[in-house]
């Protein structure tokens with residue numbers, strides 16, 4: 001931090017921040033030479049860590065050839081290669097990729113193409129969208145309308161779409177009854193979608209959107225087994241499109257290239273970003289099912305949407321190399337192995353902690369839910385601002401983690417999200433646990 005006030009419009013202008021100057025594998029280094037272990041990949045982005053040699057090489061080479069060719073005039077080899085790779089490895093039925101610059105743009109695209117699809121096939125009356133409470137789909141107005149994070153929506157409520165409706169999330173720790181199996185709970189939670197579709201009028205609903213593993217709003221909440229399968233059945237029964245938002249949980253984060261592979265369910269539209277370019281370039285994408293492509297091909301012939309930087313040449317070349325490194329270095333295997341080790345280590349250290357309610361996740365996507373009282377699952381008083389204190393204290397310790405305050409049944413729940421780079425080893429896991437322990441001990445002592 002320099003002494004003069006920053007002219008950057010930082011989101012929290014009153015909060016001083018260190019100046020990052022370099023990256024080194026799993027660490028970021030600030031201007032004072034302090035090293036921060038990146039245990040959250042920023043916001044679940046930096047899946048290859050920082051300054052990866054193969055990615056840097058591609059970026060240099062691509063800039064020397066061509067940085068940007070506007071997608072309204074040209075396609076490029078990196079763009080075609082990346083689309084082929086994503087589709088060759090995608091869940092059944094997804095046939096083409098629409099490239100954008102980030103997660104919110106991917107969700108906006110999904111909302112718009114869902115709408116256009118129904119116009120193309122003569123079902124103009126399908127205008128309603130359903131998503132879930134405690135979800136986050138981005139900050140642009142369409143994506144925010146879809147999202148169920150009340151804190152983020154509140155200020156902009158008058159600008160949000162009245163066509164977006166919400167059901168309960170699949171959140172076993174909070175909502176599964178004691179006398180229910182996970183599968184029974186999953187069915188009950190999914191059936192809320194059917195009830196909502198019937199309430200709204202089945203032929204008026206265009207799409208249902210959800211994160212297969214909820215990220216920032218609830219602290220890594222995976223769907224229970226069977227939930228997404230039932231969701232798919234319900235969407236098919238009523239002709240509703242299914243959108244999976246894998247912006248945070250996709251691209252290998254759970255140990256599978258696409259998180260929904262583990263659930264054995266394929267959506268009609270799949271949104272990705274973050275890990276796609278691993279932070280080396282801003283890039284996102286929407287994978288589109290064959291039937292939607294066909295409706296547009298044989299209908300108007302044009303998707304009425306787009307952005308200047310879509311299909312950016314340098315970004316697609318960079319993302320392709322990121323994906324090749326993940327494939328060639330068997331990093332998905334590392335994600336599964338290190339993910340288990342990380343959860344086991346957290347369980348060992350914090351499993352009996354009186355303020356740790358739940359430790360959960362898939363692969364290197366891990367959530368720790370903090371509670372004021374373990375027995376009753378009572379949340380902390382939001383006035384304590386615990387999540388901010390944890391973030392600041394962890395940074396002091398040299399640890400980047402991603403604490404959040406989701407809305408839990410109308411109250412504020414505090415969680416810590418961990419999403420370290422896929423290249424971590426056992427020493428990094430030990431360092432995460434140590435630094436987190438010191439952070440929690442200090443912050444929770446003051447919370448009393």
Ligand code: PLP
Pocket residue numbers: 043102103104105107136137138139211215216245246247248249273274
């Ligand atoms: N969807 C999910 C699940 C996300 O986690 C995020 C960002 O955190 C977004 C969408 C929005 O992505 P972006 O911030 O790149 O616009």
